[in-house]
Amino acid sequence: MSDREQKRLDFLxxxxxxxxxxxxxxxxxxxxxxxxxxxxxxxxxxLMDQPPSEESSIAPEDATPTERSALGYNAEARLAGGSVxxxxxxxxxxxxxxxxxxxxxxxxVEAGFAILEDLGADVFAAHxxxxxTLYGAAVDALAALHEHExxxxxxxxxxxxxxxxxxxxxxxxxxDPFLEWWPSFAGLPPLSTEARVEWEALWTPVIAMGxxxxxxxxxxxxxAENLLWLPQRAGLARVGMLDFQDAVRGHPAWDLLHLLQxxxxxxxxxxxxxxxxxxxxxxxxxxxxxxxLREYRALAALNAARILGRVFARQEVLFRxxxxxxxxxxxxxxxxxxxxxxxxxxxxxxxxxxxxPAARAAENRS
Numbered sequence: 515m516s517d518r519e520q521k522r523l524d525f526l527x528x529x530x531x532x533x534x535x536x537x538x539x540x541x542x543x544x545x546x547x548x549x550x551x552x553x554x555x556x557x558x559x560x561l562m563d564q565p566p567s568e569e570s571s572i573a574p575e576d577a578t579p580t581e582r583s584a585l586g587y588n589a590e591a592r593l594a595g596g597s598v599x600x601x602x603x604x605x606x607x608x609x610x611x612x613x614x615x616x617x618x619x620x621x622x623v624e625a626g627f628a629i630l631e632d633l634g635a636d637v638f639a640a641h642x643x644x645x646x647t648l649y650g651a652a653v654d655a656l657a658a659l660h661e662h663e664x665x666x667x668x669x670x671x672x673x674x675x676x677x678x679x680x681x682x683x684x685x686x687x688x689x690d691p692f693l694e695w696w697p698s699f700a701g702l703p704p705l706s707t708e709a710r711v712e713w714e715a716l717w718t719p720v721i722a723m724g725x726x727x728x729x730x731x732x733x734x735x736x737x738a739e740n741l742l743w744l745p746q747r748a749g750l751a752r753v754g755m756l757d758f759q760d761a762v763r764g765h766p767a768w769d770l771l772h773l774l775q776x777x778x779x780x781x782x783x784x785x786x787x788x789x790x791x792x793x794x795x796x797x798x799x800x801x802x803x804x805x806x807l808r809e810y811r812a813l814a815a816l817n818a819a820r821i822l823g824r825v826f827a828r829q830e831v832l833f834r835x836x837x838x839x840x841x842x843x844x845x846x847x848x849x850x851x852x853x854x855x856x857x858x859x860x861x862x863x864x865x866x867x868x869x870x871p872a873a874r875a876a877e878n879r880s
Contacts, residue, residue: 518565525627526551526561529620536561545569546596550632560616564596564626572597575676579683590687592678593760598623599673600759606670613655614744614754618671633754638738639779646788649781652741652773653789655753657796660766664731668761679728680764685721689816690714692823699827700873709868716860720812724765727809732764736772738779766801767810768817775814775848777821777841811856818849846874 526532534551549561570586572595582589594600598621605615617631638648668675678684693705693713705713733740735757742754770793774786790810794803822845826838853862 558632560630562628569595592684600675603673603675614751636743638741660730680762688820695827727765736769771814815852
């Protein structure tokens with residue numbers, strides 16, 4: 515028995531669940547693991563297991579950019595490093611606003627364990643019909659959250675967590691790894707200094723726009739596999755939210771583009787357009803339509819490049835997690851459309867020169 519498994523058993527015993535049946539759930543690219551527990555009385559619960567030793571350091575509230583870079587990726591990118599305290603605080607804050615996030619029972623913040631309410635398994639990704647209802651509810655939840663300025667620090671259920679701004683360093687930390695990992699994945703030669711300098715200059719205004727627009731609570735991973743349909747609940751609470759512990763103060767477009775340009779699931783352009791209209795109608799008077807749509811496209815292009823490099827190509831090169839190749843064509847389509855529709859000709863030309871269409875195919879990996 516591993517040391518971690520013994521710690522799990524000890525935690526379950528302290529929580530009064532030593533005799534619960536345990537069923538592990540499929541994992542993703544994170545270091546966090548979940549198990550569905552069935553207690554002796556038939557109740558189902560979730561065990562969240564986040565080994566602290568498997569994450570790099572997070573940023574202190576007052577850390578400078580230089581200090582964050584020295585601490586590593588989590589600190590640079592404003593990630594919570596799987597913090598149980600972050601999960602508990604954000605979950606409680608969301609519930610306090612009439613939204614659905616799991617209730618948290620027993621927890622051990624230092625060891626990285628928590629018992630969560632089981633919201634079920636009816637993820638948005640499992641639905642193929644009536645998508646306008648589901649996505650409409652998800653958009654309405656965002657619009658409601660965006661009506662109010664978020665706190666600098668979230669405090670709920672006995673935990674405290676800073677809601678950092680998604681700033682220029684955080685954008686760069688996610689975006690710039692494309693320069694290393696996509697060429698490595700696709701078998702391209704290393705990019706020249708000139709290409710890297712041009713990349714930095716071309717993305718700078720997009721990053722500045724995204725950072726200066728950081729004004730709303732941002733879930734940060736708001737997509738169909740992290741949203742649950744809860745039709746037995748009313749209004750905004752019909753949307754169950756998971757994996758929100760990395761929440762930040764971000765640009766209003768950031769969660770929308772994750773939902774509507776999902777790397778793992780096709781969202782019809784007609785549905786995307788209808789949902790953008792729905793959001794803009796809900797925020798009528800607070801958001802300039804043309805400026806918002808332009809910023810949405812530019813940030814969506816940045817996010818697609820981030821996912822292709824930092825997430826998909828890196829996971830493939832380092833760990834040979836081949837399932838990510840299935841998501842690459844969709845993400846490239848998103849990127850190509852956003853570069854075109856977002857009126858980003860300089861970036862479009864950069865990709866055409868340095869990552870031509872033949873080098874965008876998953877089959878070309880080294």
